Amino acid sequence: MAADHLVRKLRAFGPLPQASTDALGALGDRRTRTVPAGQDLISEGDDPRDIYLITDGWACRYKMLDTGARQIVGLFIPGDLCDLHVYVLDRLDHSIGAITPVTVARISQAEMDALCDAHPRVVRAFWWDSLVQSSIQHEWMLSVGQRTALESLANLLCELFLRLRTIGEADGDRCAVPLTHAQFGDILGLTETHVGRTIKRLNAGGCATLKRRTLVIHDLAGLKTLARFNDLYLHRAGGTLP
Amino acid sequence: MAADHLVRKLRAFGPLPQASTDALGALGDRRTRTVPAGQDLISEGDDPRDIYLITDGWACRYKMLDTGARQIVGLFIPGDLCDLHVYVLDRLDHSIGAITPVTVARISQAEMDALCDAHPRVVRAFWWDSLVQSSIQHEWMLSVGQRTALESLANLLCELFLRLRTIGEADGDRCAVPLTHAQFGDILGLTETHVGRTIKRLNAGGCATLKRRTLVIHDLAGLKTLARFNDLYLHRAGGTLP
DNA sequence: CGCTATATTGACTTTGCTCAACCCAGGTGG
DNA sequence: CCACCTGGGTTGAGCAAAGTCAATATAGCG
Numbered sequence: 001m002a003a004d005h006l007v008r009k010l011r012a013f014g015p016l017p018q019a020s021t022d023a024l025g026a027l028g029d030r031r032t033r034t035v036p037a038g039q040d041l042i043s044e045g046d047d048p049r050d051i052y053l054i055t056d057g058w059a060c061r062y063k064m065l066d067t068g069a070r071q072i073v074g075l076f077i078p079g080d081l082c083d084l085h086v087y088v089l090d091r092l093d094h095s096i097g098a099i100t101p102v103t104v105a106r107i108s109q110a111e112m113d114a115l116c117d118a119h120p121r122v123v124r125a126f127w128w129d130s131l132v133q134s135s136i137q138h139e140w141m142l143s144v145g146q147r148t149a150l151e152s153l154a155n156l157l158c159e160l161f162l163r164l165r166t167i168g169e170a171d172g173d174r175c176a177v178p179l180t181h182a183q184f185g186d187i188l189g190l191t192e193t194h195v196g197r198t199i200k201r202l203n204a205g206g207c208a209t210l211k212r213r214t215l216v217i218h219d220l221a222g223l224k225t226l227a228r229f230n231d232l233y234l235h236r237a238g239g240t241l242p
Numbered sequence: 243m244a245a246d247h248l249v250r251k252l253r254a255f256g257p258l259p260q261a262s263t264d265a266l267g268a269l270g271d272r273r274t275r276t277v278p279a280g281q282d283l284i285s286e287g288d289d290p291r292d293i294y295l296i297t298d299g300w301a302c303r304y305k306m307l308d309t310g311a312r313q314i315v316g317l318f319i320p321g322d323l324c325d326l327h328v329y330v331l332d333r334l335d336h337s338i339g340a341i342t343p344v345t346v347a348r349i350s351q352a353e354m355d356a357l358c359d360a361h362p363r364v365v366r367a368f369w370w371d372s373l374v375q376s377s378i379q380h381e382w383m384l385s386v387g388q389r390t391a392l393e394s395l396a397n398l399l400c401e402l403f404l405r406l407r408t409i410g411e412a413d414g415d416r417c418a419v420p421l422t423h424a425q426f427g428d429i430l431g432l433t434e435t436h437v438g439r440t441i442k443r444l445n446a447g448g449c450a451t452l453k454r455r456t457l458v459i460h461d462l463a464g465l466k467t468l469a470r471f472n473d474l475y476l477h478r479a480g481g482t483l484p
Numbered sequence: 485c486g487c488t489a490t491a492t493t494g495a496c497t498t499t500g501c502t503c504a505a506c507c508c509a510g511g512t513g514g
Numbered sequence: 515c516c517a518c519c520t521g522g523g524t525t526g527a528g529c530a531a532a533g534t535c536a537a538t539a540t541a542g543c544g
Contacts (some may be wrong), residue, residue: 063380065470069388073380085373088366093377093474124330131327135335137379138305138315144386145431146311149532180490189387194532196492212541228307232335391500422522436500438524 002028002055002105005079005167010125012166012236020119027115028055028105035059041096041104042084050106052082057102058178062186063094072187074137075099075160079167081129100178128235135233144189147228149198152188154227157208157215162234174216244270244297244347247321247409252367254408254478262361269357270297270347277301283338283346284326292348294324299344300420304428305336314429316379317341317402321409323371342420370477377475386431389470391440394430396469399450399457404476416458 006028007021016024032055035041041052041059054076061074061082073094076082082096082104116123136159143152157177164175179187181195188195203209207222217223224231248270249263258266274297277283283294283301296318303316303324315336318324324338358365378401385394399419406417421429423437430437445451449464459465466473 061380063384065384065388067388067470071384071387073383088370089373089377089477091474091477093472093477094380128330131331134376134379135331137376137383138303138336141315141379141383141386142305142307142313144383145313146307146309181492182490191533192491193493193534196490197532200492228309230335232333235331235333235335424522433501434522435502435524439500442524 002032003053003079004028005055005077005169006053006081007079008167009079010122010129013125013128014121014237016121016125017119020122023115023119024122027107027111028053031106032103033106034101034103035098037098037100037102039098041082041098041102042092049087049109050084051109051112052084052096052104053107054078054080054082055103055105058099059096059102060099060183060187061094061096070186071189072183073140074133075187077160077163077167078169081126099183132233132235135235139230139233140187149188149190149194150201151227152190153184153195153198153202154208154223155229156184156187157202157210158220158223158227158229159234161215161217161220166236173218173220174214176213177210177215178213244274245295245321246270247297247319247411248295248323249321250409251321252364252371255367255370256363256479258363258367259361262364265357265361266364269349269353270295273348274345275348276343276345277340279340279342279344281340283324283340283344284334291329291351292326293351293354294326294338294346295349296320296322296324297345297347300341301338301344302341302425302429303336303338312428313431314425315382316375317429319402319405319409320411323368341425374475374477377477381472381475382429391430391432391436392443393468393470394432395426395437395440395444396450396465397471398426398429399444399452400462400465400469400471401476403457403459403462408478415460415462416456418455419452419457420455 003025007016007024010016010024037057056078059076059082060072061076062070062072064070076096084092084096116126139155139159143155147155160177161170161175164170169175181199182192184190184195184199185192190198199210203211205226207217207219207226209216209218223229245267249258249266252258252266253263279299298320301318301324302314303318304312304314306312318338326334326338358368381397381401385397389397402419403412403417406412411417423441424434426432426437426441427434432440441452445453447468449459449461449468451458451460465471
């Protein structure tokens with residue numbers, strides 16, 4: 001079902017009763033919407049009260065400067081919820097854009113309320129998820145502010161690999177990472193050119209290889225060391241992940 | 243009363259009934275705790291289920307790298323709530339430190355629940371506050387990633403001036419900013435040395451002067467331009483602030 | 485097959501970092 | 515009351531990381 005990724009992710013927080021996973025699974029099955037790559041997910045005329053559940057494709061939350069510079073402040077992969085908050089904040093101060101073609105399931109406030117009333121474990125799992133989201137924010141900030149380009153890149157790839165693996169989108173030691181160099185740059189606060197050079201250095205290092213939108217992990221422990229990666233921030237139930 | 247700052251801040255979101263502001267005011271009046279400058283607010287033995295309301299002094303949320311590099315990911319001034327989340331996330335992946343001597347009021351989960359049940363407008367105001375908090379996060383990320391050192395500094399000073407003014411801690415065109423150059427550096431992702439040079443450049447520019455821990459705004463509009471400041475992210479009820 | 489995106493490479497510039505010396509103000513203790 | 519000490523703050527020279535600009539290659543895609 002369409003919300004499979006979400007269920008897998010929430011299970012990383014802790015076990016969920018069957019009834020809850022069934023209810024979650026039903027979320028993604030109707031009222032979907034597809035947005036082509038490069039286009040914004042938020043457009044005029046949509047009811048912004050809905051919560052979007054990404055069921056397919058990658059999206060990002062980003063901000064722009066009048067110089068044209070762009071900073072991506074969050075990445076959404078399948079199973080991620082993006083709440084638009086427009087009903088609390090009068091105007092959105094950022095945008096959500098599709099990186100690849102994206103399919104979202106639209107969940108109304110009413111549906112969400114009903115789900116939460118019926119399944120208290122799910123409420124807690126959603127809460128956990130939103131805290132992890134903000135932890136990731138902090139970690140990115142640490143990267144952009146304090147890590148070197150190579151460390152930041154390694155860290156991001158570690159994170160993505162682990163996130164993709166929990167939602168079942170990694171194939172052994174490899175996963176698809178559909179970001180262009182320019183998009184990596186917008187996440188890491190680097191230029192396209194420098195991202196290219198940094199990827200080359202990473203590939204030469206041997207811990208991981210990123211080529212043709214495919215990431216292959218040869219030595220996860222080595223990559224984590226290189227990245228000064230700290231497992232803690234993803235807040236998995238089991239602690240450190242292999 | 244001790245929660246005055248909080249009430250003023252929440253009023254920037256919208257009007258609050260008198261009964262609600264009274265209830266809020268009562269929050270800060272008991273169970274306080276004081277932490278000296280430089281020390282962490284979270285220590286062993288404290289009940290992390292409490293929510294902390296800063297009633298006096300400045301604190302920050304920060305993360306460290308094993309190299310000793312530090313990134314401050316959030317600043318708390320009087321009226322700010324810092325939720326420790328430890329009861330959802332098993333282990334905290336960051337710390338909260340006191341920048342100046344800090345006094346906090348400890349609010350239990352039960353008190354908070356009671357307050358929220360009785361005052362729906364307050365719930366919404368808290369929700370707004372937490373969204374603004376995360377908006378500020380995003381804006382900082384934009385600064386660290388895309389703005390120049392001078393732009394970032396100007397932006398931070400704009401934000402602090404506006405935040406201090408809404409809680410009534412600005413005196414006309416000036417306010418106290420008790421950060422050392424090193425702390426500015428930890429926020430902006432710059433070194434102490436470079437912060438010093440950047441402040442010198444800012445002072446020479448004439449829009450604002452930062453000296454002896456005191457910020458004086460000579461030309462707010464000019465400072466905003468310099469900072470590529472976008473009023474939107476603070477989400478004040480009235481929109482753009484003078 | 486050709487078009488557009490993206491990636492790669494190189495030469496050169498700039499921003500911000502490093503390291504190190506020095507200064508100043510405020511607090512402390514004799 | 516003064517000497518000292520310490521924690522900032524300031525300055526300078528040299529360096530490294532990342533940015534800029536521009537040309538060229540490559541790869542998907544229609």
